[in-house]
Amino acid sequence: MYNPKSQDLDREYFPSYHTTRFQNEPEPNLAVVEHFIKVTQQHERDLTENRNIIVENLRYGEGRRVVDVFSDKNTPVHSPLLVFVHGGYWQMLDKSHSCSIVGPLVRQGIRVAVMDYNLCPAVSLEKLMAEFVRFLDWIFRYAELTQVMEITFVGHSAGAHLLSRILNSPEVVSPQRSQMCWALVFMCGVYDLRELYNLESVNPKNILDIDERKAESLSPMLWSYTDVGGWRSTRIYVLVAEHDSVTFIEQSRRFSEVLRNAGFQTSFKVFQKYDHFDIIEETAIDDSDISRYLRNIRNE
Numbered sequence: 001m002y003n004p005k006s007q008d009l010d011r012e013y014f015p016s017y018h019t020t021r022f023q024n025e026p027e028p029n030l031a032v033v034e035h036f037i038k039v040t041q042q043h044e045r046d047l048t049e050n051r052n053i054i055v056e057n058l059r060y061g062e063g064r065r066v067v068d069v070f071s072d073k074n075t076p077v078h079s080p081l082l083v084f085v086h087g088g089y090w091q092m093l094d095k096s097h098s099c100s101i102v103g104p105l106v107r108q109g110i111r112v113a114v115m116d117y118n119l120c121p122a123v124s125l126e127k128l129m130a131e132f133v134r135f136l137d138w139i140f141r142y143a144e145l146t147q148v149m150e151i152t153f154v155g156h157s158a159g160a161h162l163l164s165r166i167l168n169s170p171e172v173v174s175p176q177r178s179q180m181c182w183a184l185v186f187m188c189g190v191y192d193l194r195e196l197y198n199l200e201s202v203n204p205k206n207i208l209d210i211d212e213r214k215a216e217s218l219s220p221m222l223w224s225y226t227d228v229g230g231w232r233s234t235r236i237y238v239l240v241a242e243h244d245s246v247t248f249i250e251q252s253r254r255f256s257e258v259l260r261n262a263g264f265q266t267s268f269k270v271f272q273k274y275d276h277f278d279i280i281e282e283t284a285i286d287d288s289d290i291s292r293y294l295r296n297i298r299n300e
């Protein structure tokens, strides 16, 4: 139990119930998600309508497996690359909700990749994770071909869960490749699926296709991390929002402890004032707390 005081796991695992915004709306939880979708899609439109922005539309596999890479004419050839993995409980959202983070970073000379992935139930969560490993192989190859010298990965919510696979994929992430990783940023993620997999709210009709055994094997909190050596120079940031549920905050805290105990250079931070959604929305604003934090990661 991540929140022993809670009687209502569905609530603990539904981030929208924990916002403190939209309290005048009849259903603040619906309003916050609706707002998130609207704002993030507007960020995508702002970006694609901006004539200074250059977009490469790339494909790493069949179906929804596409990547957009953003830069502008001032982006240095050997610029760092930041890769963003969106959330949505592995069953919703796409790259059109993933562009908030792009503008401020491109203005800093960073190339930014936002990726789509096949969603459940078109694929099982197990298959989705396997496809994510193929994506990692693809993006490292892209970096090698384009002579990117360093990569930072950022995952939000279910995207942070997917991203954790990078720490446990020696078949594609060689020590050389892990040394290219400047930082890994895990935002508001879930790392232990044992409580959520049989919640109808999170996993309706078992669209994730998981049972108890898979819930364990797909939980990064429970993995043993043996190939830590190549990650010595990578900084790992586990972030969560103040207005996430106690369960989400505790999952992040405990995941950061698991990683630190395994030998990774890990820090943990609860971002004050933010909820699960505006922590992403505000990545679009150059001088927001979250944008400044992400910028500092680069400059440290």
Ligand SMILES: N[C@@H](CC(=O)c1ccccc1NC=O)C(=O)O
Binding pocket: 013, 014, 015, 016, 017, 029, 033, 036, 087, 088, 089, 090, 093, 156, 157, 158, 159
């Ligand atoms: N239906 C969920 C939505 C949700 O979980 C979510 C929405 C946007 C981005 C991330 C999310 N959660 C985890 O991946 C909720 O109302 O909290």
